[in-house]
Amino acid sequence: MAAEVERLLMGIVNRIRGLMSNPDREWESVATEAPGQLQLMRDYILPLSLLAPAATFIGMWFFDTNWDADHGYALPRERIAGIVAATYAFEIASVYLLAIVFYLLARTEGCRPSFVAAFQVAALGSVPLLISGVLLVIPFNIILTMFAMIYSFYLYHLGAVRLMGIRPVNSAEFVGVSLTCLLVLSGFMGAAGAMVGVF
Numbered sequence: 001m002a003a004e005v006e007r008l009l010m011g012i013v014n015r016i017r018g019l020m021s022n023p024d025r026e027w028e029s030v031a032t033e034a035p036g037q038l039q040l041m042r043d044y045i046l047p048l049s050l051l052a053p054a055a056t057f058i059g060m061w062f063f064d065t066n067w068d069a070d071h072g073y074a075l076p077r078e079r080i081a082g083i084v085a086a087t088y089a090f091e092i093a094s095v096y097l098l099a100i101v102f103y104l105l106a107r108t109e110g111c112r113p114s115f116v117a118a119f120q121v122a123a124l125g126s127v128p129l130l131i132s133g134v135l136l137v138i139p140f141n142i143i144l145t146m147f148a149m150i151y152s153f154y155l156y157h158l159g160a161v162r163l164m165g166i167r168p169v170n171s172a173e174f175v176g177v178s179l180t181c182l183l184v185l186s187g188f189m190g191a192a193g194a195m196v197g198v199f
Helices: 002-021 023-033 037-048 051-062 077-108 115-125 127-137 139-143 145-164 168-195
Strands: none
Touching (some): 002 023, 002 037, 002 127, 023 145, 037 077, 037 115, 037 127, 051 127, 077 115, 077 145, 115 127, 115 145, 127 139, 139 145, 145 168
């Protein structure tokens, strides 16, 4: 059992390392292995989506405005649990929303990818951004997550070509439009969360 867990963890670490160091080859490996939605959720999305909520919890608990009025969190501690839970749910929902947007927009490009392929691109392409969630211990560090977002954009671009059949010449535009749609949908999600008092 321990050996199986170790093998699983090493596979996850190697995939993340591959996405960061040699994404072209790693996307080819993903296309060959074709991991399913449940596997991607278990191995990447659910655990990595915990990083931002955990960092937010630590930041709000230890680094509030009493620590730094300019860069600290300015929310009362009694709201921490709700915000942490909402952040976790938002991270997971964003990956699914992006997969849906990828899938639907790819069809307008004349491609017929499976939803699983769209989810693979959304899930694995989001890995750098999800990992950067650890920086949110200090909210000012959100600026640094922009670098992770840029790299995720690059991974989406490569993945859309390798797994979804988007033409390379159209891939950057495809990803840009998809992320714009995600931003709009996220805005609605945030507004809904504010209405029910989550954010």
